[in-house]
Amino acid sequence: MRKEKEEFFEEEELDKTTNRLLTILRVLIFTIVPILLFYLMEAFEHNAFEEVRSLAQLYNIFLFELIAWLLFFITGSGRVALRIETAVALVYGLVNHYVMAFRSTPLVPWDIFSIKTAASVAGNYDFTPTKELLMVCGGFVLIFVLLHFVKLKFPYGVFMRIIPTICIGLVLCTFVNLLWDEDFQTDSYLYPFLFTPAYMTKVNGMAVTFAMDMAFVYVDKPDGYSVQRAEAILEEYAVEYVEEELLEDQPNIIVVMNEAFSDLSVLGDFVVNEDYMPFIHSLQQGYENTVTGNLTVSVCGGNTANTEFEFLTGHTMDYFPVGSIPYQQYITGEIPSLASQLAELGYATYGMHPYNASGWKRNEIYPWLGFQESYFVFDFTNRYYIRDYVSDKTAYQKIINTYESKEAGKPAFIFEVTMQNHGGYSEVHDNFTADVHAEDLNSVQLDQYLSLLKVSDQEFEKLVDYFSTEKEKTIIVFFGDHQPSDSVVRPILRWNNVNTANMSVEQAQLRYVVPYVIWANYDIEEETGADTDISFLAANVLERADMPTTAYQNFLLELEKNPDSEQLLNQYEILQYYYMFDYQEE
Numbered sequence: 001m002r003k004e005k006e007e008f009f010e011e012e013e014l015d016k017t018t019n020r021l022l023t024i025l026r027v028l029i030f031t032i033v034p035i036l037l038f039y040l041m042e043a044f045e046h047n048a049f050e051e052v053r054s055l056a057q058l059y060n061i062f063l064f065e066l067i068a069w070l071l072f073f074i075t076g077s078g079r080v081a082l083r084i085e086t087a088v089a090l091v092y093g094l095v096n097h098y099v100m101a102f103r104s105t106p107l108v109p110w111d112i113f114s115i116k117t118a119a120s121v122a123g124n125y126d127f128t129p130t131k132e133l134l135m136v137c138g139g140f141v142l143i144f145v146l147l148h149f150v151k152l153k154f155p156y157g158v159f160m161r162i163i164p165t166i167c168i169g170l171v172l173c174t175f176v177n178l179l180w181d182e183d184f185q186t187d188s189y190l191y192p193f194l195f196t197p198a199y200m201t202k203v204n205g206m207a208v209t210f211a212m213d214m215a216f217v218y219v220d221k222p223d224g225y226s227v228q229r230a231e232a233i234l235e236e237y238a239v240e241y242v243e244e245e246l247l248e249d250q251p252n253i254i255v256v257m258n259e260a261f262s263d264l265s266v267l268g269d270f271v272v273n274e275d276y277m278p279f280i281h282s283l284q285q286g287y288e289n290t291v292t293g294n295l296t297v298s299v300c301g302g303n304t305a306n307t308e309f310e311f312l313t314g315h316t317m318d319y320f321p322v323g324s325i326p327y328q329q330y331i332t333g334e335i336p337s338l339a340s341q342l343a344e345l346g347y348a349t350y351g352m353h354p355y356n357a358s359g360w361k362r363n364e365i366y367p368w369l370g371f372q373e374s375y376f377v378f379d380f381t382n383r384y385y386i387r388d389y390v391s392d393k394t395a396y397q398k399i400i401n402t403y404e405s406k407e408a409g410k411p412a413f414i415f416e417v418t419m420q421n422h423g424g425y426s427e428v429h430d431n432f433t434a435d436v437h438a439e440d441l442n443s444v445q446l447d448q449y450l451s452l453l454k455v456s457d458q459e460f461e462k463l464v465d466y467f468s469t470e471k472e473k474t475i476i477v478f479f480g481d482h483q484p485s486d487s488v489v490r491p492i493l494r495w496n497n498v499n500t501a502n503m504s505v506e507q508a509q510l511r512y513v514v515p516y517v518i519w520a521n522y523d524i525e526e527e528t529g530a531d532t533d534i535s536f537l538a539a540n541v542l543e544r545a546d547m548p549t550t551a552y553q554n555f556l557l558e559l560e561k562n563p564d565s566e567q568l569l570n571q572y573e574i575l576q577y578y579y580m581f582d583y584q585e586e
Helices: 002-042 054-075 078-103 109-124 131-149 158-180 182-187 197-204 206-216 227-237 278-283 304-313 338-344 359-369 392-405 444-468 486-495 505-512 534-544 551-561 566-582
Strands: 252-258 290-296 348-352 373-375 412-417 474-480 513-520
Touching: 002 054, 002 078, 002 131, 002 206, 054 078, 054 158, 054 206, 078 131, 078 206, 078 486, 109 206, 158 182, 158 206, 197 206, 227 551, 227 566, 252 304, 252 392, 252 444, 278 290, 278 444, 278 513, 290 534, 304 338, 304 359, 304 412, 304 534, 338 348, 338 359, 338 412, 348 359, 348 392, 359 373, 392 412, 392 444, 444 474, 444 486, 474 534, 505 513, 513 534, 534 551, 551 566
Parallel strands: 252 412, 252 474, 348 373, 348 412
Antiparallel strands: 290 513, 474 513
């Protein structure tokens, strides 16, 4: 009897030891999986072992671990927690991969506001997965399946899970706040410069970069900011005009922001079988009553709304978080713009875009900017499509129809964002054939893009021809919103021995250059090579048209002459914050 008792207790001790070992093993497996998920998620883009900085790797792993344990205490199940984290890492990595492919910039927190717009154009891109992409996705699926054998459970009830959940949550919040600290970033060799988000993500890792970006969801007040300070700056640049003079002989102002229109020759030499923009190139040779030059914009490969925003308001994306969209994040009511300014001067103001009204919230934003009428895709009659988008021909006919139907003697401000040249450029279409070819580069995407530019150039020439015979004074402003994504321009860069992964600052800046034209059917001073920034363009147009400019526009013209002045740059940030968040119409 005594021997049986001893054997029973020995077996009980053995069971306890086995259970402890099993628990330790399960905790160890639970700890290893988040590490695997980090490296696997990074594998969508690169080898994190080689390119993510050492401390940054540890910080990414720490974030993955914290999230895994937080989910464990919330759900009470190791299997459920890790499967949730696996699914999130897979989806995030996959979405980031395609965002990088189509937009040349990584996924950022503010992209959540762009989901509708992205979904509306997603069908026009090529999502065909590569072998490498399928292998990474297969790795995630394998982990998800093997997690069936992870049986780690929290041994207590829901109430007992509250305290560790709160503790892990506090640690996570504290660590994210630490990642926002500039001294910590410097000491940890984290790359902090938001103006190069692709490189920032490459060396910091996706999770750490995303966490660092969260610090910029809100716009902080600039140093030395106050409403009184902003108003004092504006007083220095205010100019009084006689109201009667403002109403005399004002020109119609037509602005065309042409989707993805750019001259890729700025990136390097390449040979084509024919000129893809002969009319624009002829204007750049000193055409009568014409101003031409290069325009620096803030976006590349996408985020059209930001170029639109900068032109209409004079503000700059430099003082907003990288990747943010002011139309969707910061504009919640009326703000001053070129449209509202011209409306006050007696103009009829029209905003038009031959695509969905909800894209970038334009149906809400346009009235807030001062457009009295807004037209979207279903307002364009007799629509002629190229590929899957309304053509420039249709877009420009809407401009002409609007001009012809306006009130006689009342000047019009017509602002149109075209859609014809929107990416992607790899699909075959029955209604469009590429006839411009970049010799020796063998790129379907590049050839299609250049061929679309040729059509845009032809239609713009027809628009100019129409207004050249009109009696009413008219100015036409034409510019592109951004260059296409890396997949389109990579053959040109390679041909010129430029590696997109290791571009110099000067080479990278060229990816933000597009051409612009200011043409008038009456006498204005001609100029070529008049390079400027998108934020200064509207003020330049008014000045060249001998029209009144606001105090803010006068400030911008002064800043354009002195772009490196720290005092003016600080004042610019102050004025922008004032107009975006504190300005009230008197």
